[in-house]
Amino acid sequence: ETGVTQTPRHLVMGMTNKKSLKCEQHLGHNAMYxxxxxAKKPLELMFVYSLxxxxxxxxxPSRFSPECPNSSHLFLHLHTLQPEDSALYLCAxxxxxxxxxxxxxxxxxxxxxxxx
Amino acid sequence: SQELEQSPQSxxxxxxxxxxxxxxxxxxLYGLYWYxxxxxxxxxxxxxxQKGGEEKSHExxxxxxxxKKQQSSLHITASQPSHAGIYLCGAGNTGNQFYxxxxxxxxxxx
Numbered sequence: 001e002t003g004v005t006q007t008p009r010h011l012v013m014g015m016t017n018k019k020s021l022k023c024e025q026h027l028g029h030n031a032m033y034x035x036x037x038x039a040k041k042p043l044e045l046m047f048v049y050s051l052x053x054x055x056x057x058x059x060x061p062s063r064f065s066p067e068c069p070n071s072s073h074l075f076l077h078l079h080t081l082q083p084e085d086s087a088l089y090l091c092a093x094x095x096x097x098x099x100x101x102x103x104x105x106x107x108x109x110x111x112x113x114x115x116x
Numbered sequence: 117s118q119e120l121e122q123s124p125q126s127x128x129x130x131x132x133x134x135x136x137x138x139x140x141x142x143x144x145l146y147g148l149y150w151y152x153x154x155x156x157x158x159x160x161x162x163x164x165x166q167k168g169g170e171e172k173s174h175e176x177x178x179x180x181x182x183x184k185k186q187q188s189s190l191h192i193t194a195s196q197p198s199h200a201g202i203y204l205c206g207a208g209n210t211g212n213q214f215y216x217x218x219x220x221x222x223x224x225x226x
Contacts, residue, residue, distance in 0.1 A: 002158065042120075043204070043216040090158055099208035104149045107158035 003027045006091050006108035014116055015081060021111045023074040023091030031097045032074040033105065034066060037088040049074060050097040081115045088112050120205055120217035128223045129195050137190045137220045139205035148188045149206040150179050153219075159204060162190075192222075200224045 004025045013019050023032065034046040048056035049068040063085075065077040074091055092105040099105070121140045129135050139148070147166050151159040163172045165181035165188060172179050176193045192199055205217040 002160070004158070006158075042218050045214075088156065092159075097212055099212060099214040100147055103161040104147075104164065104206065104208075104214070105159075106161070107151075109158040110156070112156055 002106050002108065004091055004093055004106050004108035006089075006111050008111060009109065010112045010114075012114045012116060013078065013081065015083070017081075018077070018079045020078065021076040021089055021091075021113075023076075023108055025072055025091075025093040025106070025108075027093060027106060029093035029095055029106070030071060031094045032068060032071075033092040033094075034074065034076050035090040035092060037090055037110070043090070047076075048097070055097065078113075081113075083115050086113055086115045120207060120215055122203075122205060122217040122220050124220060125218065126221040126223075128225065131196060131224055131226050132194055135192050135195055135222070137203050137222075139188045139190070139217050141186050141207060143186070143209070145181065145185045145188065145207045146210060147208045148179075148181050148185075150188070150190055151204045151206060153202040153204060155201065162203075195222075195224045197224045197226055 007022045031050045033048050036044045036046055045058050046060045047066040052068050052071055063079050063081055067075040088110045090110045091108040094105045095101050123138050127135055149164050150162040152162055153159045163179045165179055168183040168185045170181045178191045181188045200222055203220045208214045
């Protein structure tokens with residue numbers, strides 16, 4: 001256990017479904033991140049929240065909608081996804097928005113998403 | 117943007133063999149992190165290097181950052197099946213941006 005918990009671990013959804021991914025951290029970190037990991041591609045940063053405010057949105061399609069209700073919780077709402085959105089979605093947190101620190105980011109175990 | 121190239125992309129070794137994974141950047145690395153990822157799971161922090169020439173070890177894994185701070189290597193001595201997984205390097209720049217390498221998949225055959 002890293003201190004960052006993601007649920008569910010696996011999700012299969014149809015293209016017309018609406019689902020949400022959840023991330024929770026109790027490390028006292030102030031920044032949280034959503035990453036997408038596809039086969040044979042580097043990790044892609046999707047969203048960054050710092051002190052519950054979205055500070056970065058890397059040209060992510062609007063069918064992905066993040067929500068950060070407090071510093072411990074982060075959601076990724078999914079709507080009308082495409083098969084190419086199938087990937088491992090990783091949540092991470094860090095002490096501050098700056099990457100610098102003894103261990104950088106702390107990652108959750110990820111949600112394996114399959115869009116059918 | 118900063119790109120981190122890892123080599124090799126994949127590696128299959130016999131248990132007990134030594135191996136090295138490289139992470140190369142075209143720009144100066146201001147903080148170089150090594151992570152390990154078990155297949156389908158999250159990333160686990162291994163080590164962080166900041167100074168040119170720095171070397172750190174943890175159990176049988178040693179990471180080095182070259183003097184020019186543009187290349188890092190991860191060396192595993194006497195590999196074991198528990199070392200199998202994907203190894204990723206990550207680095208920050210002078211701003212708040214953090215980049216990950218392309219990853220190296222390691223298989224250790226018992």
